Amino acid sequence: xxxxxxxxxxxxxxxxxxxxxxxxxxxxxxxxxxxxxxxxxxxxxxxxxxxxxxxxxxxxxxxxxxxxxxxxxxxxxxxxxxxxxxxxxxxxxxxxxxxxxxxxxxxxxxxxxxxxxxxxxxxxxxxxxxxxxxxxxxxxxxxxxxxxxxxxxxxxxxxxxxxxxxxxxxxxxxxxxxxxxxxxxxxxxxxxxxxxxxxxxxxxxxxxxxxxxxxx
Amino acid sequence: xxxxxxxxxxxxxxxxxxxxxxxxxxxxxxxxxxxxxxxxxxxxxxxxxxxxxxxxxxxxxxxxxxxxxxxxxxxxxxxxxxxxxxxxxxxxxxxxxxxxxxxxxxxxxxxxxxxxxxxxxxxxxxxxxxxxxxxxxxxxxxxxxxxxxxxxxxxxxxxxxxxxxxxxxxxxxxxxxxxxxxxxxxxxxxxxxxxxxxxxxxxxxxxxxxxxxxxxxxxxxxxxxxxxxxxxxxxxxxxxxxxxxxxxxxxxxxxxxxxxxxxxxx
Ligand SMILES: Nc1ncnc2c1ncn2[C@@H]1O[C@H](COP(=O)(O)OP(=O)(O)OP(=O)(O)O)[C@@H](O)[C@H]1O
Ligand SMILES: [Mg+2]
Numbered sequence: 001x002x003x004x005x006x007x008x009x010x011x012x013x014x015x016x017x018x019x020x021x022x023x024x025x026x027x028x029x030x031x032x033x034x035x036x037x038x039x040x041x042x043x044x045x046x047x048x049x050x051x052x053x054x055x056x057x058x059x060x061x062x063x064x065x066x067x068x069x070x071x072x073x074x075x076x077x078x079x080x081x082x083x084x085x086x087x088x089x090x091x092x093x094x095x096x097x098x099x100x101x102x103x104x105x106x107x108x109x110x111x112x113x114x115x116x117x118x119x120x121x122x123x124x125x126x127x128x129x130x131x132x133x134x135x136x137x138x139x140x141x142x143x144x145x146x147x148x149x150x151x152x153x154x155x156x157x158x159x160x161x162x163x164x165x166x167x168x169x170x171x172x173x174x175x176x177x178x179x180x181x182x183x184x185x186x187x188x189x190x191x192x193x194x195x196x197x198x199x200x201x202x203x204x205x206x207x208x209x210x211x212x213x214x215x216x
Numbered sequence: 217x218x219x220x221x222x223x224x225x226x227x228x229x230x231x232x233x234x235x236x237x238x239x240x241x242x243x244x245x246x247x248x249x250x251x252x253x254x255x256x257x258x259x260x261x262x263x264x265x266x267x268x269x270x271x272x273x274x275x276x277x278x279x280x281x282x283x284x285x286x287x288x289x290x291x292x293x294x295x296x297x298x299x300x301x302x303x304x305x306x307x308x309x310x311x312x313x314x315x316x317x318x319x320x321x322x323x324x325x326x327x328x329x330x331x332x333x334x335x336x337x338x339x340x341x342x343x344x345x346x347x348x349x350x351x352x353x354x355x356x357x358x359x360x361x362x363x364x365x366x367x368x369x370x371x372x373x374x375x376x377x378x379x380x381x382x383x384x385x386x387x388x389x390x391x392x393x394x395x396x397x398x399x400x401x402x403x404x405x406x407x408x409x410x411x412x413x414x415x416x417x418x419x420x421x422x423x424x425x426x427x428x429x430x431x432x433x434x435x436x437x438x439x440x441x442x443x444x445x446x447x448x449x450x451x452x453x454x455x456x457x458x459x460x461x462x463x464x465x466x467x468x469x470x471x472x473x474x475x476x477x478x479x480x481x482x
Pocket of ligand 1: 247276
């Protein structure tokens with residue numbers, strides 16, 4: 001096992017890096033998607049609300065793997081060819097965005113209506129109240145669920161391996177098939193995922209504690 | 217540019233311009249089948265303090281909220297110092313006028329509605345920063361001044377969760393004043409407070425009145441109305457039933473409904 005680890009280490013490091021940045025970029029984009037969808041569902045015109053609700057329903061009701069395959073293999077059939085990495089980032093962002101939109105929507109609804117009114121009475125616009133008054137308070141409420149979404153995202157990047165993206169899982173599979181050390185490689189990669197996500201959990205707990213203490 | 221700078225250039229300070237009036241004309245508002253305002257008009261001169269009284273459900277809160285368009289009236293219009301907004305209509309231009317109107321008509325809520333994620337100072341300077349585009353340094357000077365004025369010099373950097381109800385309400389008053397409003401609307405500013413905290417808020421409001429601020433105050437504090445109001449308005453069933461100077465209003469209420477109500481609150 002140690003031998004396998006030593007030989008595969010350079011690939012694994014490279015792959016860990018790919019996994020992490022795929023996760024971070026996709027998650028950041030998913031927050032933007034989630035915010036947009038949440039605001040549209042709460043305050044948009046009726047037609048857009050319906051579209052946004054349909055988007056959330058479809059995305060949550062279909063497997064992520066199917067979505068990735070559809071975007072990567074399906075779109076070229078319509079003349080839209082997307083490279084593997086952008087295709088994965090797009091899919092992950094939309095997929096996670098549907099989930100985070102629900103968190104963000106709940107967080108915004110949990111803020112008292114009086115906060116909107118207090119912002120409005122000093123002459124602030126909708127966008128100003130949203131950005132300055134509502135979102136900062138919503139963030140406090142939804143940080144725990146967003147933290148969990150981020151960890152889920154790191155794990156979901158493994159599905160990128162099916163469309164040739166060389167991230168952790170793909171490296172395990174490649175090295176495994178070349179050396180017949182499948183068990184070792186997948187155990188190593190599992191430990192790496194677990195380690196990274198445990199670190200993230202610790203960071204998340206700290207952030208939550210910090211946010212709970214704020215404003216006291 | 218703030219009022220002081222405008223004043224230095226010969227433009228009258230808002231608190232001094234005599235022509236300025238606050239008017240509501242023919243306000244109607246219904247919630248479903250319930251008609252809450254049945255054509256309310258009032259006109260208030262600069263520097264006047266008007267107290268509105270009336271039984272629960274008579275439409276006092278709705279009236280105040282229609283004046284700054286937190287509630288869209290079904291009919292009628294509001295004028296604050298030359299700026300006029302009518303009921304009905306949509307669009308960005310109207311939205312802008314409503315925001316201007318709100319900046320001129322400050323509001324103090326029964327439940328304070330302070331921003332919990334901002335300090336007392338942060339609460340006060342939010343409007344000047346975001347709406348008046350004041351510089352941070354300038355806004356902070358103004359904010360500290362206003363907090364001192366409401367007796368909270370020591371609480372400038374405190375978060376609302378660490379303030380008493382009375383202190384919260386005084387921050388809310390400072391927040392409204394920070395926009396240099398033409399009028400401040402108060403909706404039962406003491407009702408959510410323990411009785412022993414009423415006086416500090418009323419004292420702040422008395423001082424405001426003395427400084428010449430135009431105020432519309434929904435309250436059941438009869439003593440405050442007697443001492444501070446220039447005029448008391450009695451509302452019932454969505455209309456103004458009677459109004460007059462406090463001495464007269466409390467001594468000889470003309471309408472039987474007013475008399476019945478005053479027996480209850482006094
Ligand atoms: N958003 C709303 N939707 C439906 N009904 C409402 C709404 N706001 C107020 N009402 C109703 O309108 C009537 C008048 O309410 P309003 O709050 O203006 O009365 P008020 O005079 O301020 O009473 P109080 O002294 O209890 O504060 C009440 O019957 C109330 O239930
Ligand atoms: Mg009321």
